Amino acid sequence: MPETLITPGVGGGLAAPTGRPIAVSIAGASKSFKLPRNRASTLKERVLQPRSARTFEWLHAVQNVSVDVEQGEFFGIVGRNGSGKSTLLKCLAGIYRLDAGTIMLRGSLSPFIELGVGFNMEMTARDNVIINAIMLGLSRREAIARFDEVIDFAELHDFLDLKLKNYSSGMLVRLAFSVSILVRADVLLIDEVLAVGDANFQQKCFDELERLKRQGRTVLFVTHDMASVERFCDRAMLMSHGNVLEIGDPATVARHYNILNFATAADGEEAAADVVDDLSTVHSDATIVGVWCEDEEGVRVEQQEHGRTGCVAIEVEFNQTVQDPIFTATLRNLAGTKVCCVSSQPDHGETGTFRAGDRVVSRLRYDNWLAAGRYVIDASIARHGTGADVLDYRPDAVSIVMYGARPTVGVVDLPSTFEITAR
Amino acid sequence: MTTELAAAQSAPDDRTELSPETIIEPSALGGDFRRMWSLALTLGTTEFRLRYLGSFLGYLWSLLRPMMFFGVMYVVFTQIFKLRSGAHYGVYMLCNIILWTFFLEVTSASIACLVAREGLLRKMRFPRLAIPLSVCLTSSFTLMMNLVVVVIFALANGVEPRWTWLEMPVIVALWAMLALGVGLILSVLYVRMRDVQPIWDVFSQILFYGSPLVYTLSRYPAHLQQYALINPVAALATQTAHAFVDPSYLSASAAMGGTVRLLAPLAVIVLVFGCGLWLFVRRAPLVAENL
Numbered sequence: 001m002p003e004t005l006i007t008p009g010v011g012g013g014l015a016a017p018t019g020r021p022i023a024v025s026i027a028g029a030s031k032s033f034k035l036p037r038n039r040a041s042t043l044k045e046r047v048l049q050p051r052s053a054r055t056f057e058w059l060h061a062v063q064n065v066s067v068d069v070e071q072g073e074f075f076g077i078v079g080r081n082g083s084g085k086s087t088l089l090k091c092l093a094g095i096y097r098l099d100a101g102t103i104m105l106r107g108s109l110s111p112f113i114e115l116g117v118g119f120n121m122e123m124t125a126r127d128n129v130i131i132n133a134i135m136l137g138l139s140r141r142e143a144i145a146r147f148d149e150v151i152d153f154a155e156l157h158d159f160l161d162l163k164l165k166n167y168s169s170g171m172l173v174r175l176a177f178s179v180s181i182l183v184r185a186d187v188l189l190i191d192e193v194l195a196v197g198d199a200n201f202q203q204k205c206f207d208e209l210e211r212l213k214r215q216g217r218t219v220l221f222v223t224h225d226m227a228s229v230e231r232f233c234d235r236a237m238l239m240s241h242g243n244v245l246e247i248g249d250p251a252t253v254a255r256h257y258n259i260l261n262f263a264t265a266a267d268g269e270e271a272a273a274d275v276v277d278d279l280s281t282v283h284s285d286a287t288i289v290g291v292w293c294e295d296e297e298g299v300r301v302e303q304q305e306h307g308r309t310g311c312v313a314i315e316v317e318f319n320q321t322v323q324d325p326i327f328t329a330t331l332r333n334l335a336g337t338k339v340c341c342v343s344s345q346p347d348h349g350e351t352g353t354f355r356a357g358d359r360v361v362s363r364l365r366y367d368n369w370l371a372a373g374r375y376v377i378d379a380s381i382a383r384h385g386t387g388a389d390v391l392d393y394r395p396d397a398v399s400i401v402m403y404g405a406r407p408t409v410g411v412v413d414l415p416s417t418f419e420i421t422a423r
Numbered sequence: 424m425t426t427e428l429a430a431a432q433s434a435p436d437d438r439t440e441l442s443p444e445t446i447i448e449p450s451a452l453g454g455d456f457r458r459m460w461s462l463a464l465t466l467g468t469t470e471f472r473l474r475y476l477g478s479f480l481g482y483l484w485s486l487l488r489p490m491m492f493f494g495v496m497y498v499v500f501t502q503i504f505k506l507r508s509g510a511h512y513g514v515y516m517l518c519n520i521i522l523w524t525f526f527l528e529v530t531s532a533s534i535a536c537l538v539a540r541e542g543l544l545r546k547m548r549f550p551r552l553a554i555p556l557s558v559c560l561t562s563s564f565t566l567m568m569n570l571v572v573v574v575i576f577a578l579a580n581g582v583e584p585r586w587t588w589l590e591m592p593v594i595v596a597l598w599a600m601l602a603l604g605v606g607l608i609l610s611v612l613y614v615r616m617r618d619v620q621p622i623w624d625v626f627s628q629i630l631f632y633g634s635p636l637v638y639t640l641s642r643y644p645a646h647l648q649q650y651a652l653i654n655p656v657a658a659l660a661t662q663t664a665h666a667f668v669d670p671s672y673l674s675a676s677a678a679m680g681g682t683v684r685l686l687a688p689l690a691v692i693v694l695v696f697g698c699g700l701w702l703f704v705r706r707a708p709l710v711a712e713n714l
Contacts (some may be wrong), residue, residue: 033712043616043618043622044618090545090711093547093548094548095544095545095546095547095548095711096711096712097708097709097712109548111547111548111549112546112547112548113546113547114546117542117543117546117547118542118543118547120469120473122473123469123472123473127469131465131469134461134462134465135462135465135466135547135549137458139461140461
């Protein structure tokens, strides 16, 4: 009974941002599982306890999810464990059947959601590549023809005749990813891929995904790694308890994911559920109302001379009692490199307790040894702890020009000395 | 439905290109028969290679087991019970034991095949039927090699090659069909009820000793013989004796009293296979959730 009613998702993310054709359309998708309280797995149990076999709970893994993903989009799906993202991906892949709603897509779909599915540890890499390629839908001839391509990509020439059980986990991921790119599907589904593998190979994988993207392939990507969401996704979707909380730009979604994570840790499940009903209220415990730069005399400036003490001022309004918050300012140069991060941590662990209505200005001072150029400052305030539980975050809050440094190829121009001694 | 969706959305031009065929749902057969076949073949040959490549004597083991069983049966039935009741009796027994071993291997391996491939079923979309089919294929490869040994044994025993040997491919195919049908039913039931395994162990024993495999049909009371052949295992064994071993054995149609009556065991085979297929197609899309 497919349901064609479409309800808009929170955050207005339903509408695709550009006019490209839609590759995947999910409409009102719902999936529930029966969880028997005391599942009868043998005939004897069924006969002896006919009643208990019938009591069960419903787990609503995915509830009324609607989203359109464009062709060529790199779409991230994030959420805590048990939020339904993997179930959604399995419905997408055609492994689970939806209870309600429809999923439609244009073009072919990769048939697997995890790398290395169907690898046989007892066989050599050579055999596994061929078998896996056939399992993924290639003909034997195609698989053999493209064998070298796989091995080149995986850089595993020396280990072709080694049984997979002797491979390291990193090598396995390499091989698995390399085989999977053989599949010329228009839509790729990827669940937690790149957790293993060295940084170099991860980059290579993402480069490959970028290349596929340019060819108009669409990637749906489930992960816990917010850094890769921010780096690679065009859009992201945040899920909680089977519902879509937000569909939007990756940075915002990643930040809300962290908020959600920490709200749950601090206040328990129910509080988190309340919090996430309206994400706009989440970070209202404290709001950054102003960010600016000052010189040593406390005068607002847009330029700073090399060698002097600089200052980033962050004005914050508190709406709730907050204890020992962390104030942070991050300076990025034009290349986007985070050059330095000045923070109230760890030197000033206790910043004090603030009550609702308090309005304060925090000043983060630093000795300016930065190379000349323009810098962009991100300001943030976070709850006491690791700093990941962000109360408010203002990227690109203000920019400043540093001058007076000697010409240098480095990102900083530190005070240095020089001497020569005779031996 | 596509048009309804198009109406509900603001971009009807894009929407209409999404054809209803691309709705994603799990299936037992998949749209693509060629893919299912190549997948089953790949899984089957892989399993076959794994089974025999790793062990020292390899294929010999899979021959040794039915041969040993045959040896024991032969000694018990001919030397102790003095049951020698037909020409080339040893060939008769060996042939049936090899075919029965195939049947038992397919059905027993089918029981847990879905559960054993859990990882694959949960992580990949493919026609589910490929898994039990691959089990059947793996055993078929062993059977082909075993049948070569049977033929050599038969020729050494003085059995004359006859035109009726050409019936054997049909008989083997019917065995395979029956085995696959039973395997499909068992594999689906096993997902929900784990005691299918011991039940089938017992039932297959009854089927083996209840059917004229190591003894001949003539051991049945005369008035029951024609009814005994409604059991497809009995019918196949009887026809094998007539077509392959020696024409002095009664053919299945003669024993049943008319060729038309052969439709009864055939119907049982088709029914079992049809039931298995129906059950599997109905239940397979949900298997991944119930594992």
